[in-house]
Amino acid sequence: MKKVLILGGTGDAVLLAQKAAQIPGIEVISSLAGRTENPIVPATRVGGFGGAVGLANYLQSNQINFLIDATHPFAAKISHNAVLAAEKVGISHLMLIRPAWEKVAGDSWIEVESNEIAATVLPGLAKRVFLTIGRQELATFAHIQDIWFLMRAIDPPEPDILIPLGELLLARGPFTLSAELDLLIKHKIEAIVSKNSGGDATYAKIVAARESGIPVVMVQRPLFPAGEKVPDVESALLWLRNRLSHHQDLRTTNEKPTISTPEDPPKSPGLFHSLKQVKLQG
Structure with missing residues (x-):
């Protein structure tokens, strides 16, 4: 095993x-x-x-x-x-x-190398942002005061982690396109921040942004x-x-083969005795 x-x-x-x-x-x-x-x-x-x-x-x-x-x-x-x-x-x-996800016709991506750079791009880009980078990186955006964030994560952040102004939504993918479109409309989202995670589970938000004409600040992979x-x-x-x-x-290959050798023929204990008797009689 x-x-x-x-x-x-x-x-x-x-x-x-x-x-x-x-x-x-x-x-x-x-x-x-x-x-x-x-x-x-x-x-x-x-x-x-x-x-x-x-x-x-x-x-x-x-x-x-x-x-x-x-x-x-x-x-x-x-x-x-x-x-x-x-x-x-x-x-x-x-x-x-x-x-990784690849940009297609209709996408409006702003590709950045880190969450820190993404945070510098947002002021002046949008007032209401859908932040989908996981709970570990929320503190990077906590200093931004003039933007409202809809934050989505699987689990809540630790109590001592600062998070931006806005609403925290706990949910696990996969998400449907219709649900993502409804979410963008309901919260009047003007831009999305996303990691380029790839896969199908959360790609619907990228399609929703494309169909809604919303820019995506896309954090590239390390x-x-x-x-x-x-x-x-x-x-x-x-x-x-x-x-x-x-x-x-x-x-x-490493196992040593077992080689069978014929056993020595059994010795007849009576052979020498029989020869000796013949010699004595002769």
Whole structure:
């Protein structure tokens, strides 16, 4: 039995864990950062590892054979730690990174490199903004006083985190286009701030902005570390099956063949005695 550790609580990570668990010879361990209060599937492990060294120690002590990073595209720190930990322990490592959204005809995007830059773009752009960057980054916009924000997150921010003026909406995708259009109309939204997360679960807001003629301040993804990458769950499953097959082939190759040798013919205890008797009689 080979063990795979899957990092992340994204929809892709959950689906991957469910399907990987059906592969014979694979034991799946899912790990969540612990920020989501109500994960949609029970996590085998919750909490941080303590950096690359802590993750490497976990991989080694739990005899993990494969590591798949299926975290959010903006979880840059854990992704870099995963690469370092896998290299230190010497196990196979994969990044599951869903493709980023691409601008199409009708989109009005203002592409920026960070939330901090996004915050500087908003004054003068809109008075009512739909902020969809997750709860961890809300404080970046808290200093803006002349803009009302509709903030959407899966879980509420920590009590000590400053948040902007506006309304906090707790909801988990996927969201429909009609629901997103209604939301923009109801709250008189004039601009959207979004991370370029990719995937289908929250893309409806991008389409809604396009159809409503609303600009989107799009925060671009951080750079990913070097290593093997796949764009979807099925490709990750194929990678896992190939690695499992490779391990099985190595095990077969390394096993020493059992060589059967014919046993020495049994000695006849009476043979010498019979010859001796013949000699004596002669």
